[in-house]
Amino acid sequence: MRQFSQLLDGLVYTRSRNGKLDLIANYMREAPDPDRGWALAALTGNLDLKAVKASAIGEMIRDRTDPVLFEMSRDYVGDLAETVALLWPKPEGQPEEVDDGSLTLSAIVERLHGVSRAAAPSTLAAMMDHLDASGRFALLKLATGGLRVGISARLAKTGFAQAFGLDVDEVEECWHALSPPYSALFDWAEGRSDRPDPAGTPFFRPFMLAHPLEAESVDLGDYAAEWKWDGIRIQIVGTGEQTRLYSRAGDDITGSFPEIAQAFVAHAVLDGELLVKGEFQGAKEHGGAAASFNALQQRLGRKAVTAKMMDDYPAFVRLYDILLDGDEDLRALPWEQRRPRLETIVPTLDPDRFDISVLIEAADFEGLADLRAGARDAAIEGVMLKRRDSPYVAGRKAALWYKWKRDPLTADCVMMYAQRGHGKRSSFYSDYTFGCWTEDGELLPVGKAYSGFTDEELKWLDRFVRGHTVNRFGPVREVEKSLVLEVAFDSIHESKRHKSGLAMRFPRIARIRRDKPAAEGDTVAGLKRLVS
Amino acid sequence: MIMPHWIEPHPTGIYVRPADAWIDPSVPRERALVTHGHADHARGGHGHVWATEETLAIMALRYGTASGTAMPYGEEERMGGVSIRYVPAGHVLGSAQIVLEHAGERVVVTGDYKRRPDPTCKPFEPVPCDIFVTEATFGLPVFRHPDTGSEVDRLLGALHAHPDRCVLVGAYALGKAQRLICELRARGHHDPIYIHGAMERMCALYADFGVDMGVLRPATGVPAKEMRGHIIVSPPSALNDRWSRRLPDPITAMASGWMRVRQRARQRNVELPLVISDHADWDELTDTIREIAPMETWITHGREEALLHWCMTHQMHARALEMVGREDEDEG
Numbered sequence: 001m002r003q004f005s006q007l008l009d010g011l012v013y014t015r016s017r018n019g020k021l022d023l024i025a026n027y028m029r030e031a032p033d034p035d036r037g038w039a040l041a042a043l044t045g046n047l048d049l050k051a052v053k054a055s056a057i058g059e060m061i062r063d064r065t066d067p068v069l070f071e072m073s074r075d076y077v078g079d080l081a082e083t084v085a086l087l088w089p090k091p092e093g094q095p096e097e098v099d100d101g102s103l104t105l106s107a108i109v110e111r112l113h114g115v116s117r118a119a120a121p122s123t124l125a126a127m128m129d130h131l132d133a134s135g136r137f138a139l140l141k142l143a144t145g146g147l148r149v150g151i152s153a154r155l156a157k158t159g160f161a162q163a164f165g166l167d168v169d170e171v172e173e174c175w176h177a178l179s180p181p182y183s184a185l186f187d188w189a190e191g192r193s194d195r196p197d198p199a200g201t202p203f204f205r206p207f208m209l210a211h212p213l214e215a216e217s218v219d220l221g222d223y224a225a226e227w228k229w230d231g232i233r234i235q236i237v238g239t240g241e242q243t244r245l246y247s248r249a250g251d252d253i254t255g256s257f258p259e260i261a262q263a264f265v266a267h268a269v270l271d272g273e274l275l276v277k278g279e280f281q282g283a284k285e286h287g288g289a290a291a292s293f294n295a296l297q298q299r300l301g302r303k304a305v306t307a308k309m310m311d312d313y314p315a316f317v318r319l320y321d322i323l324l325d326g327d328e329d330l331r332a333l334p335w336e337q338r339r340p341r342l343e344t345i346v347p348t349l350d351p352d353r354f355d356i357s358v359l360i361e362a363a364d365f366e367g368l369a370d371l372r373a374g375a376r377d378a379a380i381e382g383v384m385l386k387r388r389d390s391p392y393v394a395g396r397k398a399a400l401w402y403k404w405k406r407d408p409l410t411a412d413c414v415m416m417y418a419q420r421g422h423g424k425r426s427s428f429y430s431d432y433t434f435g436c437w438t439e440d441g442e443l444l445p446v447g448k449a450y451s452g453f454t455d456e457e458l459k460w461l462d463r464f465v466r467g468h469t470v471n472r473f474g475p476v477r478e479v480e481k482s483l484v485l486e487v488a489f490d491s492i493h494e495s496k497r498h499k500s501g502l503a504m505r506f507p508r509i510a511r512i513r514r515d516k517p518a519a520e521g522d523t524v525a526g527l528k529r530l531v532s
Numbered sequence: 533m534i535m536p537h538w539i540e541p542h543p544t545g546i547y548v549r550p551a552d553a554w555i556d557p558s559v560p561r562e563r564a565l566v567t568h569g570h571a572d573h574a575r576g577g578h579g580h581v582w583a584t585e586e587t588l589a590i591m592a593l594r595y596g597t598a599s600g601t602a603m604p605y606g607e608e609e610r611m612g613g614v615s616i617r618y619v620p621a622g623h624v625l626g627s628a629q630i631v632l633e634h635a636g637e638r639v640v641v642t643g644d645y646k647r648r649p650d651p652t653c654k655p656f657e658p659v660p661c662d663i664f665v666t667e668a669t670f671g672l673p674v675f676r677h678p679d680t681g682s683e684v685d686r687l688l689g690a691l692h693a694h695p696d697r698c699v700l701v702g703a704y705a706l707g708k709a710q711r712l713i714c715e716l717r718a719r720g721h722h723d724p725i726y727i728h729g730a731m732e733r734m735c736a737l738y739a740d741f742g743v744d745m746g747v748l749r750p751a752t753g754v755p756a757k758e759m760r761g762h763i764i765v766s767p768p769s770a771l772n773d774r775w776s777r778r779l780p781d782p783i784t785a786m787a788s789g790w791m792r793v794r795q796r797a798r799q800r801n802v803e804l805p806l807v808i809s810d811h812a813d814w815d816e817l818t819d820t821i822r823e824i825a826p827m828e829t830w831i832t833h834g835r836e837e838a839l840l841h842w843c844m845t846h847q848m849h850a851r852a853l854e855m856v857g858r859e860d861e862d863e864g
Contacts, residue, residue: 013803089673
């Protein structure tokens with residue numbers, strides 16, 4: 001268990017993605033079978049023991065310790081499992097804080113699988129006695145379901161692939177043909193057998209992504225144009241029997257959007273934008289309206305969805321592309337041949353949940369530019385340009401797909417607070433809160449940004465913050481209200497969560513306006529006029 | 533409840549009336565009895581200080597204080613009818629418990645203490661007494677410090693696993709830093725260790741008192757690549773500050789009893805939390821009270837409610853003193 005509990009600790013404390021991947025890869029190479037398979041299941045969210053409820057853990061600890069001391073400890077530590085893990089008193093005569101090595105991860109999984117609800121607390125307590133604090137924490141997290149170590153299933157699979165020099169997409173392709181503890185997967189990874197056959201099970205294929213358009217113009221003879229929708233990219237994988245939904249990172253989000261998965265019965269793999277029904281962005285002439293990204297956000301990151309959530313924020317998918325039609329892989333075909341296949345399949349789908357992203361009719365690039373400029377009133381983010389002869393390829397390949405966003409809006413704001421960043425930026429004040437003026441001459445925060453500047457500018461901003469601090473609140477510094485930052489943002493919305501009543505979308509620092517006096521910064525009233 | 537008329541707890545320190553002296557006063561006093569050199573116990577500006585020779589040297593280094601009487605461990609000094617004796621507390625170099633006797637009563641004031649071995653100072657000596665005045669920095673049962681050797685091994689493990697990086701360890705400049713270096717030496721690590729400028733004089737002072745820390749080098753003015761594969765020790769405040777930018781891709785570690793709680797480590801952006809403390813953990817606190825078995829326990833600072841509750845449930849008299857300005861976060 002110690003190897004696994006040390007891995008979890010490492011994942012909690014390591015900030016960098018590469019650092020986390022290294023930890024997972026090392027573990028997957030070094031840990032014995034079948035422990036590492038169970039660990040992979042736990043990290044990818046495929047180990048659902050749920051043998052124990054949180055209340056049973058509370059009961060278990062009250063049996064062993066003074067309940068007053070337990071409550072005081074819990075107040076201090078916060079997390080129940082962590083409190084119990086740290087507090088757990090060992091029986092007399094046992095060494096403290098040592099994992100005695102008698103329990104393997106697989107033995108723990110086996111015992112938790114077989115245990116009844118009633119017997120769970122005593123089984124758990126007996127195992128706790130053999131572990132150190134990290135091990136007890138890992139055990140409690142396993143037993144209650146949900147490790148919460150801040151990594152996605154995709155990252156765990158990437159770490160696994162890295163351990164054995166595999167391509168993560170190949171791992172992904174056979175993933176759903178497997179079940180914990182994944183002995184067939186390890187056999188293949190270590191060269192003892194062929195790759196497990198994924199036939200008949202849905203799996204994720206990597207997305208094709210777009211570059212920002214930097215050229216002055218493109219020839220619409222070479223590129224087709226579509227509206228750019230502000231939702232999340234989604235891949236729908238249907239085998240005719242099962243349907244799974246994947247986010248851009250390859251995470252399975254089927255559980256968050258059951259109405260979409262249930263409505264899709266086709267045997268195909270499609271690429272589209274997940275949106276919520278509404279009137280915020282786009283209109284009839286753009287192929288139909290949709291709600292704002294904020295509305296969609298209410299639905300993201302949920303494991304279970306209530307009927308009310310689905311009623312209040314009904315989801316649908318606007319389809320962009322087709323990757324597989326039945327078992328036929330269309331990815332190598334040019335876009336102009338895939339598009340008719342998409343147009344053929346969409347009318348067969350449930351029109352309540354699926355529609356097609358329309359092509360923009362424009363005579364030439366200038367005409368398109370006019371349409372794009374006009375789309376601001378319809379709150380559309382911009383335009384996508386897709387090369388007509390390009391295959392569907394993973395990742396961002398130059399000159400195939402472009403996103404041509406509307407020119408950003410800008411405002412001159414005054415820096416108010418600064419906070420240190422994370423990772424490589426942990427010694428820099430790199431996150432800035434900025435404000436605009438009210439009619440009463442007061443500054444109200446209107447947004448926060450931590451990008452858009454160069455390394456040199458960051459050094460300068462960091463020096464500015466340190467030299468102009470007027471107050472400290474923990475990690476946050478309040479600065480003298482003297483520096484104007486030109487902030488660029490894609491759009492601005494009304495928001496009840498902020499005192500200014502405004503929320504910016506994608507704010508970033510466009511320029512540092514050392515030349516401009518703070519009093520000449522923009523006003524909140526001026527920003528309100530930009531609300532879309 | 534015993535309430536001897538001759539010893540009075542105040543928010544600014546403990547007043548020993550017949551001796552007209554204050555123990556660890558937080559404001560300048562004419563006569564101060566100081567347990568050890570940490571800033572929350574030893575302040576500048578007192579008229580005359582009684583402390584161990586080591587503590588006086590530390591105070592002279594920090595505050596330039598002049599006037600002091602060195603109290604060798606175990607030797608008795610009489611002051612206005614009170615017998616006063618300094619006994620090792622095992623906390624940092626020169627740290628002492630102050631044993632006071634008057635009118636047939638004995639009071640022990642621990643200052644800060646720990647029970648596990650520390651290569652830089654003499655071990656804690658339990659002294660039976662009527663009133664035991666204890667700290668409670670880690671006075672919650674969640675604080676149970678693991679074996680120091682295994683924590684040091686985790687540090688060396690991280691160092692050896694990343695030969696192109698360095699490990700930057702945050703450690704309090706007085707006590708923790710020197711102890712950590714000695715513990716590393718004891719685990720067979722004999723490479724030069726680089727230290728932050730703010731620690732140089734304190735390390736030199738330790739060396740003057742015979743604490744051998746092996747080869748120490750200043751981390752300032754050294755090219756980054758020279759520090760690859762090495763350990764660098766700095767005060768916790770420098771961990772994520774501009775100073776650390778010069779280091780070669782550091783793994784950030786911190787040696788402190790607080791590191792046992794995940795959120796505390798994450799708040800500080802620590803990647804390698806090391807639970808190494810100069811304070812007694814919960815088991816040491818409660819075992820010590822049991823061992824000394826005083827008529828009454830006074831708790832000076834820390835999480836006193838839990839320890840108070842423990843004493844009550846174990847049929848022991850206890851009270852919490854409300855001391856101000858104690859407990860520096862970095863120090864645990």
